[in-house]
């Protein structure tokens with residue numbers, strides 16, 4: 001689990017990126033990002049709607065979908081897909097690293113902080129003549145409970 005300070009930093013950085021892209025920080029955009037950053041978890045659109053209502057700062061369904069689309073387009077958040085159901089959204093940090101392991105049976109998600117694909121990225125940049133600015137690394141398997 002990340003520390004609260006990390007969540008705050010991620011949140012403020014996400015707002016900065018929104019502004020830098022030329023978008024206003026509306027109440028819905030701020031509240032939605034706050035929810036995603038605070039939980040540090042994968043959330044579906046329904047989760048976001050429920051959490052906003054619980055916090056007494058409801059966001060309308062259409063507004064949630066529009067905002068999720070916009071933030072995805074800007075690369076601030078990304079959808080991930082678990083075993084079944086609606087996509088889960090995560091906030092991508094500015095260094096562009098997100099990595100986790102997913103159990104294919106129960107969809108349990110284990111977030112991992114360490115990442116050692118830097119060398120591979122360097123090689124790929126040269127080979128394909130592209131600057132790589134981020135990555136979403138997903139490993140999947142079967143957890144002990146599901147064996």
Ligand SMILES: [Zn+2]
Nearest residue numbers: 090099100111
């Ligand atoms: Zn994850």
Ligand SMILES: [Zn+2]
Nearest residue numbers: 103106143146
């Ligand atoms: Zn499992």
Ligand SMILES: [Zn+2]
Nearest residue numbers: 097098099115
């Ligand atoms: Zn990484």
